[in-house]
Amino acid sequence: MERALLKELDLPELPGVYLFTVGKGRAKKVLYVGKASSLRDRVRSYFDDDLIATRGPRVVDVVTKADHVSYETTPTVLEALVREAALIREYHPSGNAMGKDDKSFLYAVITDEEIPRVLAIRGKDIDFDHMESGSVKLKATHGPFTSGYQLREALRLIRRIFPFYDTERPVGEGNKHIKAKVEFNRQIGHYPSGMDRKEYLRSIRNVSLFLSGRVKTLKATLEKEMRLAAKEERFEDAATIRRQLFSLDHVQDVSLIREDRDKEVEGPRIEAYDTAHISGTDAIGVMTVVENGLSVKRDYRTFRIRGYGGKSLNDDIASLKEILNRRLGHPEWQMPKVIVIDGGKTHKKAAEEVLKEAGVGIPVVAVVKDEKHRPREVMGSLRAGISDADAVLANSEAHRFALGRHRLARRRNLRPKS
Numbered sequence: 001m002e003r004a005l006l007k008e009l010d011l012p013e014l015p016g017v018y019l020f021t022v023g024k025g026r027a028k029k030v031l032y033v034g035k036a037s038s039l040r041d042r043v044r045s046y047f048d049d050d051l052i053a054t055r056g057p058r059v060v061d062v063v064t065k066a067d068h069v070s071y072e073t074t075p076t077v078l079e080a081l082v083r084e085a086a087l088i089r090e091y092h093p094s095g096n097a098m099g100k101d102d103k104s105f106l107y108a109v110i111t112d113e114e115i116p117r118v119l120a121i122r123g124k125d126i127d128f129d130h131m132e133s134g135s136v137k138l139k140a141t142h143g144p145f146t147s148g149y150q151l152r153e154a155l156r157l158i159r160r161i162f163p164f165y166d167t168e169r170p171v172g173e174g175n176k177h178i179k180a181k182v183e184f185n186r187q188i189g190h191y192p193s194g195m196d197r198k199e200y201l202r203s204i205r206n207v208s209l210f211l212s213g214r215v216k217t218l219k220a221t222l223e224k225e226m227r228l229a230a231k232e233e234r235f236e237d238a239a240t241i242r243r244q245l246f247s248l249d250h251v252q253d254v255s256l257i258r259e260d261r262d263k264e265v266e267g268p269r270i271e272a273y274d275t276a277h278i279s280g281t282d283a284i285g286v287m288t289v290v291e292n293g294l295s296v297k298r299d300y301r302t303f304r305i306r307g308y309g310g311k312s313l314n315d316d317i318a319s320l321k322e323i324l325n326r327r328l329g330h331p332e333w334q335m336p337k338v339i340v341i342d343g344g345k346t347h348k349k350a351a352e353e354v355l356k357e358a359g360v361g362i363p364v365v366a367v368v369k370d371e372k373h374r375p376r377e378v379m380g381s382l383r384a385g386i387s388d389a390d391a392v393l394a395n396s397e398a399h400r401f402a403l404g405r406h407r408l409a410r411r412r413n414l415r416p417k418s
Contacts, residue, residue, distance in 0.1 A: 009069060011040040015080045015257075016073040017087060018043050020066040020095065032062040032095030035084040037077050037257040043069055062095040075249040077256040079215055081154050085143045086213025096146070105144030106151050106292060108211050112139040115171040115197070116204050118164045120151050120294070142211035148293030153256055161247045162206040163192040206244075219245060268337035268386060269296075271327075272398035273351075275305065275319045275342075276406035283307075285323035286402040289336070290394045299334070301327070302405050316343065317350050324354040338384045340365045340394040348379055367395040 016039045020032040036042030046063050074080045088096050107126060111117045121133050123144060131138045145151040155166070165171050171182060186193045192200055209218035222241050229238035270290045275283065283305035289296040303323045307315075320341060327333070339362050341351050348366035355362055363384035368377040375395070378388040 011043055011071065012073060013038045013040045014073045015077045016071055017080050017083045018069055018071040019087065020062050021068050021070060022065050030091040030093045031066055032093050033084055033087045033091065035080040039071050039073065058095060076251050076253050078154055078157055078251050078253040081150055081256060082211055083213045085145050088144055105146060106148055106294065107141045107143035108145065108151060108155065109133065109138050110140040110204060110208055112137040113170055115165065115200065117171065118155060118166055118207055120148070120155065140208050150256060152293065157251055157253055158207060158210060161244050162203045163195070164204060164207055165191055215248065219248065269334065270338045270340055270386065270390065270394045271336040272340040272394035273320065273323060274398040274402040275316060276402040283319060284402060284406045285319055286398055286405055287323070287327055288394065288398045288401050290397060293393065295397055300401060317347060320347060321350055321354050324351060328358045328360065336362060338363055338365060338386055340367060340391050342367055342395055342399065344368045345379065365391045367391055
C-alpha cells in the first residue's frame, strides 16, 4: 500500500478501529485489525521509514500486501478495544496471529453459575467446544484480547458502569476468604450492592453485550428500558439507566489511551528471578513468568540453592548465577523475550555474563530497590522493549512467590522428626 493513499482516507483524530485489507468484493480479505486513540496518528505510523524496527516483519508484510484501509470511529478507546476484539474473532486476520489457533490470546468469560462472574482467561485454558475452563462452566466467551493489561483495565472501567463479581471462586461458595473479599469490594463500590438476582443478571447481560462489541445494541436496549421505566414512573431506575448511557460515551479511559499510545498491544513473555533466605538457611530461588500482564503460574519454577563451588548460600550474585544456569539447562521450557532480576548493576552484569556464556541473547532488566525494598529504579527496560511497569510487575510477582516458597521450606524443616 502506498503512502499517497493516506490523503484519500482523510483519517479523523478520533478513537476507533482500522482494518488493513486486500482485494475487493467477495475476494476481500482482512489482513490486520487494530485500534487507536487517534486513527490518523496510528494509521500514519505504519508508513514510517523505521516500521520494521518498531513493528517487526509481520506488520511490514501486512502493509506491503494491503491495498486499502477501512475504519470505524468510536466514542471511547474502551469501545474501540472491545470492537477490535470482536473483529479479530470475526475475521481471524493473519497479521494478528500470536501462535497456533491464537491460544495465547486472552478472553473475558462469563461463568454459567447462579451468580455469574466475569473473568479474564487465556485461550489455551478454555475448552471452546464444551464451553468450560477446568471445572468451571462458561456461559459466554468474549475476545480475543491481545493485551492482558488493557483487558484488566477495560474490565475495571466496565465494572464502574455495570457491576459484576470477579472472585476466583463462585460467589456463593462457603469460603471465608471469598466472603471477606466480596464484602470489602462491596464497601468500596467495586462489587454489586443492593441488587437482587434479576437486576444483577441484567447487569451481566449488559457486560456481555459490551464485551462482544455490540455496543449499539446495548445502547438501544438501555434506551428502551429507560423509556419504559419513565412510563411506569420508576424514575430512580430511569435515572440510573440515563447515567449508564452517559458513561458509555464519556468513560474516562485515560489509562487505555496512554497504553495505546505507548506501544503495540502484544506483550512479551517475561521471566523474573528472585531469591529468599535467612542468613543462608533454606535458600530458595524462583522463576516466575508474565505474559501480556498476566501471570503464567503453570510455568513457575522453584530452585533450592545448592551453593556450587563452595559459594555461600547467602551470596545473592552466586545464587542468581546458579539458578540462571540451571534454568538454561532446560531448553524444553519456552524461552522468554526478557529476563527481569532483582538488584542493581552488579546483578544485571552477572546475569548477562551467564547468558553470554550460554550463547543466549536475551535482554536483562534490573529492578533496583530502596532501603524499604520498594522499587527505586528500573535498568534496561527501554532497550528490552518493555515498560518500567511491566518490569516492576514481573519483579513483584517473583518476590511474592520467592517469599511464599521460602516460608514453605522453613515450615518443612522445622517440623519435628519422628
